[in-house]
Amino acid sequence: MELSARPQQDKKMCTRVFWVVFPHACFISSLVIYAFLGAVMFSHIEGNRNCNESKEYMAFMLDLRNLSKDLTENMTENEKIFKKRVHELFTRARLEWFADPKEQWSFLGSLFFCCTVFTTVGYGHSYPVTKFGKYLCMLYALFGIPLMFLVLTDLGDILAAILSKSYNKFRKLHSKMLASKPAKLCSGCICKKNNDIKTGSSLLMQHKIIIQEPLSITEVLKSQSSVKRKSLQYRNAEIFEMLIARENQYLMPPRINKFERWSSCPELDSGKMTCVIENFGKELEKLDVPILLMALIVFAYISCAAAILPKWENHLDFEEAFYFCFITLTTIGFGDIHLQHPNFFLFFSLYIVIGMEIVIIAFKLGQNRLIGLYKKVISYVSKKTSTQYEKYPCKK
Numbered sequence: 001m002e003l004s005a006r007p008q009q010d011k012k013m014c015t016r017v018f019w020v021v022f023p024h025a026c027f028i029s030s031l032v033i034y035a036f037l038g039a040v041m042f043s044h045i046e047g048n049r050n051c052n053e054s055k056e057y058m059a060f061m062l063d064l065r066n067l068s069k070d071l072t073e074n075m076t077e078n079e080k081i082f083k084k085r086v087h088e089l090f091t092r093a094r095l096e097w098f099a100d101p102k103e104q105w106s107f108l109g110s111l112f113f114c115c116t117v118f119t120t121v122g123y124g125h126s127y128p129v130t131k132f133g134k135y136l137c138m139l140y141a142l143f144g145i146p147l148m149f150l151v152l153t154d155l156g157d158i159l160a161a162i163l164s165k166s167y168n169k170f171r172k173l174h175s176k177m178l179a180s181k182p183a184k185l186c187s188g189c190i191c192k193k194n195n196d197i198k199t200g201s202s203l204l205m206q207h208k209i210i211i212q213e214p215l216s217i218t219e220v221l222k223s224q225s226s227v228k229r230k231s232l233q234y235r236n237a238e239i240f241e242m243l244i245a246r247e248n249q250y251l252m253p254p255r256i257n258k259f260e261r262w263s264s265c266p267e268l269d270s271g272k273m274t275c276v277i278e279n280f281g282k283e284l285e286k287l288d289v290p291i292l293l294m295a296l297i298v299f300a301y302i303s304c305a306a307a308i309l310p311k312w313e314n315h316l317d318f319e320e321a322f323y324f325c326f327i328t329l330t331t332i333g334f335g336d337i338h339l340q341h342p343n344f345f346l347f348f349s350l351y352i353v354i355g356m357e358i359v360i361i362a363f364k365l366g367q368n369r370l371i372g373l374y375k376k377v378i379s380y381v382s383k384k385t386s387t388q389y390e391k392y393p394c395k396k
Helices: 001-048 055-070 081-089 107-116 131-180 187-206 219-223 225-229 232-250 266-270 272-278 282-286 291-311 320-329 342-391
Strands: none
Touching: 001 107, 001 131, 055 081, 107 131, 107 342, 131 266, 131 272, 131 342, 291 320
């Protein structure tokens, strides 16, 4: 019997774990599939475009040729004028004039572009040139950005739960360690503790707690003064109506579950799967971790990537890599730092998603602290104005 019962328990445990992990895996897998589909579409559309030399490109090359002719050995005399002409010339330049579309819009390059679109980073390293590619980019962002925010909210709840539980365990451990330390004994402290115990016990003796059985409907109605004044016939009729109402409540048909057709899955029948979807953002709202601790976690998380990134990006040092990672995780994306190997950066996609989660949690905690500060300031100002109004009332 025990051997037969154990496989059933293991099976139930596996199904329970599966239905806990399944919704989160669905969100992440849908985002991955969406990114791969976008990479296939953009690599086909933008990678196969015709590289016709436009009039703007020909005018740019002509101006560049004339500028190189005007460059003489005595450039120091007209340095300001030369810099101004160079700046005006290169602001007219476009990336697609000098980039090979097949190399730029390879599968990995298109995947990198798709990740910058739905994460709203937008470095500006690559962008659609054709009209159809621009329309497709708008449609792709229209559905990809909400999907990305859905994944961020879902993973944010998981990270918030992990952070809150670990922080609470650390606090409990810290309190136990403090309690285990030998306390300094002094006569004054002992007397004070004894007095507190005596006063507490005296208060407990004065206020006795009496636990009684729950009252029935008739006893509750009899205890009411309004019912006592009424006639016996009216009281009996009221009790009868209440009993009929309670009986009808028990005889009501059960609510039809939306997922009742999925009889093979008890989790869907009980509505547990809908709770997973309906409780998005609740763990993130309940998170209460010190803002300094969260800032330390963000700093350590970015520092780890800043130490690894210069290994394949040789033109970056630790400070520039830290700046680049911060600009990426905060979805600012200036585009001032160009990656020489963006394909390697795709392996950091999981790092980017988790880092965005941590930064969002830090911003959420900072927002809650700012809201609390504003509430305190507003309440303080309102109290001051009310006291001034009481001291100096307005004369009609």
